Amino acid sequence: MAQPLEKVDHRDAKLALAHLFVAFTALALGGFAGLLQTLVRSGKFELPSGISYYTILTTHGVLLGLVLTTFFIIGFQFAAVSRTTGALSDGSRRTGWIGFWLMTIGTAMSAFFILTGKASVLYTFYAPLQAHAGFYIGLALVVVGSWVSGFAMFAHYARWRKTHRGQASPLLAFMSVTNMVLWLVCSLGVAATVVFQLIPWSLGLTDRVNVLLSRTLFWYFGHPLVYFWLLPAYMVWYAVIPKVIGGKMFSDSLARLAFILFLLFSIPVGFHHQLLEPGISPFWKYVQVVLTFMVIIPSLMTAFAMFATFESYGRSQGATGWFGWLRKLPWSDARFFAPFVGMLFFIPAGTGGIINASHQLNQVVHNTIWVTGHFHLTVATTVVLTFFGASYWLIPHLTGRVMTKAMNRLAIIQTIVWAVGMTFMSGSMHVAGLLGAPRRSAFSTYGNSPQALEWIPYQIAQAVGGTILFIGIILILVIVINLAFFAPKGETEFPVAEAAAPYERAALALENWKLWIGLVVALILIAYTVPIIDIIQNAPPGSKGYKLW
């Protein structure tokens, strides 16, 4: 070990850690809300009077879907950018802190109105259910804060490129920038509906709201949102995992190409969440269904790259036969094991996604608890297990500590607990959904309807799974607190893989942002211009606000 470890600047480390701290706090609270939901829905448990199932459900969705993910991702990306392109400038770091505080204040504000029962509108806040204006303003601050942080990353990246002309940027920096571009372009939609429609309407400045326009703007954001969650997991898979296992990255250029394809095809696709809605012509729904399926291509590329990396490494270690390389992988290293289990869960998760977005099949599962089962595989297993796996080196790297063998063992157990709990919970959600059980609903037998009685055993299985998952949350919190405050002092590597193949010119062409952003805008205009004009021109009378909780 002649060379010292390349480290994230300690001031940048603080910024990243602040984000991770909020993220794991959100996990603790949101996870507890999730436990309560599964217990209520089993029919065997009731919340104390005065606490509504839907308040708890809103808390769960906002804290885990929006807060945990966004804070973890921005913290991770600040660390990744600082690690690969050098310490942030004072200006960029200060901008990052402004972003952090805007997001934190916004989160606290929205949380206050949710917990006081003034915003039980779920994390999708569909008008004309009308929350307190403070809830929407808080959400707007979260989004604006994330933009400010995005600009800090863009500025840092632009400075790097200026001083490294003719070079392709480090992969992790490129990927972070791609993800923030994706986030910025898509969150314009949710910002538009929140700032121009919902805030004035909830303040009483306007009487009525165009419901379909608001939903359409929400889903213009809502689907790319899930790719904003997924891409940082892919960053770990592509750029970190090969180094963790001791191998090389399969192809640097193909990794970049996959990210550009995700950028292009994750936005003009929101209608596949609105397939069963009136007011949107089936032709435009189908156009967006086709665009939705284009993301299968970079997903297949990613699957290939991962398994090619694993197999190449195994064979380099002398593995023979078809599957001999599997035995060479470092199964007892939680930094590998947790993300690997996440990858395995992505196989059924992705398959379910294809079903959901299919023009006609959607009707069978739309708004059933199948969908909840689906995204508990994608975001709550694939993405979250990868984030946990990244935390096992990222947090000690940032705090100047090392993960002990005991903590590593606990992390392996945590991963297994998570996989078992999720198999129960998500599995029974999928089956109950196929039998017609609705999502986002408190326990009900619908007047002892024979169909609803069929769902109850699956709802009990969900509560069993939810309880196991909550144990998983306690375990991860123990590990994270240990890594942050109690683990022995020392140096932990921030692993960054090298590419197996020599440098290719293509990598440079993939940084032609004018071209890619131009294409993104063109695809969005093609997919959305005509239907949005239709929605506005043929709008019915708008809706007043309702507070029905």
Next chain:
Amino acid sequence: MHIHKYEKIWLAFGIGCLIVFLTVVGVSAFAAGQQPPSCLTTIDPEKVDTTPPFDHPGLVKKGDKEYELNIVVAAFSFTPNAIEIPKGAKVTINVTSKDVIHGFEIPGTNVNMMVEPGYVNSLTTTFDKPGEYTILCNEYCGAGHHMMTARIKVVE
């Protein structure tokens, strides 16, 4: 850009499947008419009670074995909430909401659509099996969301 031979085979196979899949879905949508419910008719959500056909919600016979079922949805009820349909009837279901967004689902069938204020939504289905069916709301609409239900009885 260098792409490994196996990756080319893998992607060609994947993209090939994708093309076949989207063609099947597309032909089924545009040639066979299997489209998701996408009614474009608008309505004033505050005048639902005075706008035909929702001023007299219920089952209307339109022809031999052909019916129209008009249902008004509001927090937290379906009107009417007890419906009898003869077995084998081809029923076009029209729904609209008087207040917020609701869902209209009949578990055990493919009947599933969003109900949004300002719009009528519609789909056609055939009730071939006699028995009791449940209508429920599958889009969160407020405190009584999970109590929102109605019954359909399909009779010989």
